[in-house]
Amino acid sequence: MSPPLNLAITCFPTFGGSGMVATEIGLAMADRGHRVHFIARDLPVRLHGMTRKVIFHEVTESDYPALAHSGTYPLALASKMIEVASYEHLDILHVHYAVPHATAAWMAREVLGNQAPRIVTTLHGTDTTLVGTDPTYLPITRFSILRSDVVTTPSAFLRRATWEGFSIPPESLPIEVIPNFVDTERYAPRRDRAHVRALFPNLGDGEPVLIHVSNFRPVKRIGDVVSIFTRVHREHPCRLVMIGDGPERSPAERRVRELGLEDRVAFLGKQESFAEVLAASDVFLLPSEQESFGLAALEALSCGIPVVASNIGGIPEQVEHGARGYLAPMGHVEAMAGHVLALVRDPERWRRFSHNARQHVLERFQLAPAIDRYEAIYRRLAGGA
Ligand code: GMT
CATH class of the missing domain: 3.40.50.2000 (Glycogen Phosphorylase B;)
Known part of the structure; x- marks a missing residue:
């Protein structure tokens, strides 16, 4: 049997599809015996009330007045990623939503050198179609996506939009489409008026x-x-x-x-x-x-x-x-x-x-086949591919 992996997930903790998907992936990986860390600004919504199943690392920013409004969150996040990766010996860092998570992951990897975990970036939509391709963020987002070890999208549409929006030739960035999934037991037909x-x-x-x-x-x-x-x-x-x-x-x-x-x-x-x-x-x-x-x-x-x-x-x-x-x-x-x-x-x-x-x-759109695909990516990367 393959040994469990040491995985960290970064996502937005609020009520958004990307955070929900990230959380479900983390919980499912923990169910499969992997050691799972979440690195985020706050406890992701669906982790509330959970004990010991996953480990949460809160990212806190300095309140030094000169730094107010200077957008230091990506630096605080990268520092936390470095800290967790160093003492937890992470195999994989899976970031959801490119801005600023993929950039923070890239910065962390630069600092960690050959101790760095492999980076998986899952794009979710507006990080490509709206925010990422805004000229304010485009060069750094494009660069961070290209530096990820594996990039995934939940739809073929978003894969195309990423290649086109960031002017990336498909042959220089393979993108794996892993459709989002749903817990079909929680979301089941129940016509209770x-x-x-x-x-x-x-x-x-x-x-x-x-x-x-x-x-x-x-x-x-x-x-x-x-x-x-x-x-x-x-x-x-x-x-x-x-x-x-x-x-x-x-x-x-x-x-x-x-x-x-x-x-x-x-x-x-x-x-x-x-x-x-x-x-x-x-x-x-x-x-x-x-x-x-x-x-x-x-x-x-x-x-x-x-x-x-x-x-x-x-x-x-x-x-x-x-x-x-x-x-x-x-x-x-x-x-x-x-x-x-x-x-x-x-x-x-x-x-x-x-x-x-x-x-x-x-x-x-069941959960298990999607989790199989993410797990296969993690194993491939952890195995050195
Ligand atoms: O627009 C939202 O609902 C939030 C946003 C997010 O980043 O959480 O959702 C995006 O990711 C979801 C999960 O992959 C997708 O289901 C939503 O379609 C996508 N939203 C947009 O593309 C506008």
Whole structure:
């Protein structure tokens, strides 16, 4: 049997897809007997309440006044990586989201020399499409990605976008596509309407519930979520559940109040666990402008909830139009509302899509095969390849 590996993971600790994926990988590796460290600014959300399974190293910055606003986090992170790698003899440093994690990992490796762990960088989306290719960060992000030992992306779309966005010829940077995955037991079909009735006490029996989950950033087009809902509601009374928080939440809440629809829309804010509400809903909305993958849509599909989304980024790699949901050009709220109506007005169609969605996730997006692939990368690198 191969010896356990000593692995460190760096990610954003907040409610974002990249942090969730990173945490699940770490926990799964710990389950497989590897020694797993997390190096981050704060305890990742899904590690709360966990004891001893993984080891957490908090990155703290100096509060020296002259350093205020000088963005020293990458230096503090690199120093912590050096410290942990030195006394824990790390084999692998797996960083999620290139900015600034891949750069900190590269700095740490420069300092550690031949004692350095091998670096795996998983790109997640905006680190390529938005932040990374912003001229402010482009040269250093491109360099750090190229210096990683292995680079992975959750979709073929993001692999292409990385090659193109950073002007990297594919032959000089092989990128492995490892699709994101979902815990199919936690996100399982459970049509227990009590979970949505708790939010809407006077919910009618056949009244559909639409749902959206995100970080409410401009790329999510929260205004489109509300527009799709209002159009559907006009034709077919329904409800909307909004989970998450971010800059677009207040304007959306204001608009819902102005429309007099506040008793039909529930804004729940950030929720650590929402699988039951998701599984009790009817259609998941994701009209984003950018989405390298769309983890929340995968969680919905896993619960057997059809998805209506924009036809962008990596979404078509999981949502097949006309089979597990519907896709429309970004911003076409009329078309998306039409697709929602097609689902909620036709229970037979909804059941077919729901079944297809769950089956597809069970066949393609389970946790174990994805973890096998990450583990194979770690083993290959630790073995000197
Ligand atoms: O946009 C978000 O939801 C947050 C962001 C992140 O960095 O956590 O998500 C990105 O990574 C997720 C996990 O791989 C993907 O599912 C999201 O599609 C991706 N977001 C974008 O590309 C905008």
